[in-house]
Amino acid sequence: MNLKRMYLDYFKSLGHVEIPSAPIVPENDPSVLFNTAGMQPLIPYLMGEEHPYGKRLCDSQKCVRLTDLESIGDKTHHTFFEMLGNWSLGDYFKNESILYSFNFLTKVLNIPIERLAITVFEGDDKIPRDLVSAKRWEELGIPKERIAYLGREDNFWIAGESGPCGGDTEIFYFRSDDEIPTLFDPKDERWVEIWNNVFMEYYQDKDGSVRELKNKNVDTGMGLERTIAILEGKTDNYLTSIWANLLKTLEEITNLSYEGHEKSFRIIMDHIRTAVFIAADPAGIKPSNTDQGYILRRLIRRAIRHARKLNIDISSNWEEKLASVIILEYQDSYHELRDNKDIVLEVLANEKIKFNRTLERGLKEFDKVAKNLKSIDGDTAFHLYDTYGFPIELTEEMASELNLTVDIEGFHKRFSEHQEKSRTASIGKFKGGLSGNGIIETKYHTATHLLNAALKIVVGSDVHQKGSNITEERLRFDFSCDHKLSDEEKKKVEEIVNNWIQEDLPVKKISMAKDEAIKSGAECMFIDKYPDIVTVYQIGDVSKELCGGPHVNSTKELGKFKIIKEEASSSGVRRIKAILE
Numbered sequence: 232m233n234l235k236r237m238y239l240d241y242f243k244s245l246g247h248v249e250i251p252s253a254p255i256v257p258e259n260d261p262s263v264l265f266n267t268a269g270m271q272p273l274i275p276y277l278m279g280e281e282h283p284y285g286k287r288l289c290d291s292q293k294c295v296r297l298t299d300l301e302s303i304g305d306k307t308h309h310t311f312f313e314m315l316g317n318w319s320l321g322d323y324f325k326n327e328s329i330l331y332s333f334n335f336l337t338k339v340l341n342i343p344i345e346r347l348a349i350t351v352f353e354g355d356d357k358i359p360r361d362l363v364s365a366k367r368w369e370e371l372g373i374p375k376e377r378i379a380y381l382g383r384e385d386n387f388w389i390a391g392e393s394g395p396c397g398g399d400t401e402i403f404y405f406r407s408d409d410e411i412p413t414l415f416d417p418k419d420e421r422w423v424e425i426w427n428n429v430f431m432e433y434y435q436d437k438d439g440s441v442r443e444l445k446n447k448n449v450d451t452g453m454g455l456e457r458t459i460a461i462l463e464g465k466t467d468n469y470l471t472s473i474w475a476n477l478l479k480t481l482e483e484i485t486n487l488s489y490e491g492h493e494k495s496f497r498i499i500m501d502h503i504r505t506a507v508f509i510a511a512d513p514a515g516i517k518p519s520n521t522d523q524g525y526i527l528r529r530l531i532r533r534a535i536r537h538a539r540k541l542n543i544d545i546s547s548n549w550e551e552k553l554a555s556v557i558i559l560e561y562q563d564s565y566h567e568l569r570d571n572k573d574i575v576l577e578v579l580a581n582e583k584i585k586f587n588r589t590l591e592r593g594l595k596e597f598d599k600v601a602k603n604l605k606s607i608d609g610d611t612a613f614h615l616y617d618t619y620g621f622p623i624e625l626t627e628e629m630a631s632e633l634n635l636t637v638d639i640e641g642f643h644k645r646f647s648e649h650q651e652k653s654r655t656a657s658i659g660k661f662k663g664g665l666s667g668n669g670i671i672e673t674k675y676h677t678a679t680h681l682l683n684a685a686l687k688i689v690v691g692s693d694v695h696q697k698g699s700n701i702t703e704e705r706l707r708f709d710f711s712c713d714h715k716l717s718d719e720e721k722k723k724v725e726e727i728v729n730n731w732i733q734e735d736l737p738v739k740k741i742s743m744a745k746d747e748a749i750k751s752g753a754e755c756m757f758i759d760k761y762p763d764i765v766t767v768y769q770i771g772d773v774s775k776e777l778c779g780g781p782h783v784n785s786t787k788e789l790g791k792f793k794i795i796k797e798e799a800s801s802s803g804v805r806r807i808k809a810i811l812e
């Protein structure tokens with residue numbers, strides 16, 4: 232089934248102009264490394280600028296999302312994907328948009344109505360509940376029980392922390408042979424989201440305030456890989472027609488079957504596909520140690536390591552065979568693959584030769600260290616990076632396969648020392664007490680992030696960390712604030728932190744590009760001190776901070792949080808000392 236063609240032809244028949252995909256490396260937006268959604272290159276037009284092709288547009292946009300990089304290897308994640316989208320720039324709005332989506336799904340793809348369910352925005356103090364969309368879905372035959380109202384976390388869309396935004400309505404498909412429950416429960420994982428229609432009528436500023444945009448726009452996005460998997464009845468995305476030729480080629484190269492070697496197969500296929508698209512981009516990215524070039528390097532080197540695991544002869548032309556299949560399959564949709572084929576193959580081959588020179592010695596060195604240590608210290612991780620070209624994430628992955636940890640903070644410390652030899656400052660020093668790694672200190676690190684987030688709620692979003700120091704006895708936290716906290720404010724902060732602890736929020740560690748981390752709203756104290764690829768700790772959805780760690784796995788481990796002192800630190804800076812009981 233050619234879903235991409237069907238989708239674009241359908242929207243063209245409804246007066247939309249098919250626009251070419253923008254490059255994956257954004258042309259005029261240095262704040263992100265890659266385009267992550269179809270709307271991203273269209274932001275100026277959503278803001279009111281006139282688009283040369285008119286008010287109704289559709290496309291298939293190449294996207295790269297790095298937040299899921301570590302999940303690659305499972306059945307559903309990809310670093311590169313295609314997002315099908317249609318837009319109304321101040322033309323039609325909710326009623327038509329919903330009708331168009333409904334007809335495409337039920338009349339073009341012939342999906343039975345019984346398999347569909349809907350979420351709509353329930354509204355909040357700034358934006359009203361979306362009764363128009365709910366009514367429209369009902370008119371089209373979706374029963375009330377299959378329409379759920381959800382809040383900002385689920386049914387509101389914005390790229391980053393400020394920009395065009397609005398409530399959305401999401402379409403779910405029941406992917407299971409079980410009997411379909413009458414009542415739609417969005418938490419039931421048998422219902423899978425396939426399409427997101429965002430009604431972009433607002434602009435949100437950095438301070439959270441919302442104003443109306445010049446136009447009422449529609450921005451929809453459908454993930455091609457996921458929808459194909461659903462339509463083809465597969466729960467493993469890599470078993471769909473999208474990957475069939477590549478998978479067959481990799482089986483031929485390895486003489487192994489996909490079954491039993493899924494993880495390495497998926498990583499190789501995903502990473503080589505993304506590397507091909509990055510290397511073919513008109514931006515001319517080459518593997519390097521910064522920004523997009525670093526991502527390209529990381530993808531290729533990780534693919535090489537997994538190729539080695541499958542006993543591929545690394546110096547053979549295996550990567551060329553795989554890349555050629557990808558280029559052939561995508562070149563009609565994305566001409567740069569055809570035009571830049573030689574460049575792509577050269578980039579892959581050169582990086583392979585380069586890594587191959589040090590790979591064997593690096594692996595030996597790693598094995599030697601891994602045998603003798605419980606965890607890989609920062610110096611060793613840096614040595615593997617500097618001498619053998621092992622991206623830190625690769626060392627982490629290899630270590631975790633042996634149940635070893637890596638001292639990431641120590642690595643970053645060595646890294647920045649190396650980068651700025653003339654400056655003696657390092658992350659460790661600036662972050663104050665963040666070098667202690669005991670269990671109690673670890674808890675205080677996590678409590679510090681919660682405190683920072685709670686202060687932003689109680690005192691104001693312009694509270695920023697000015698310093699932090701942790702001992703086994705307490706945490707100390709300095710923050711920008713122009714007044715002494717009242718008893719009520721202190722109580723409120725304690726309450727919020729303790730509620731989060733009670734909620735047992737997961738603490739998630741994510742590696743991502745620094746620019747993307749900042750764009751996604753992650754807190755960060757000394758931006759220039761961090762390498763281009765940073766570690767972000769996310770606690771539930773209440774806190775997100777750049778940090779070397781370590782942290783607990785979930786907030787329940789913290790016990791009870793109590794402020795023991797609040798005092799002035801310096802002009803405009805207050806200091807809190809707090810304990811965990």
Ligand code: SER
Binds near residue numbers: 388
């Ligand atoms: N911007 C929305 C998304 O990425 C819809 O296109 O899901």
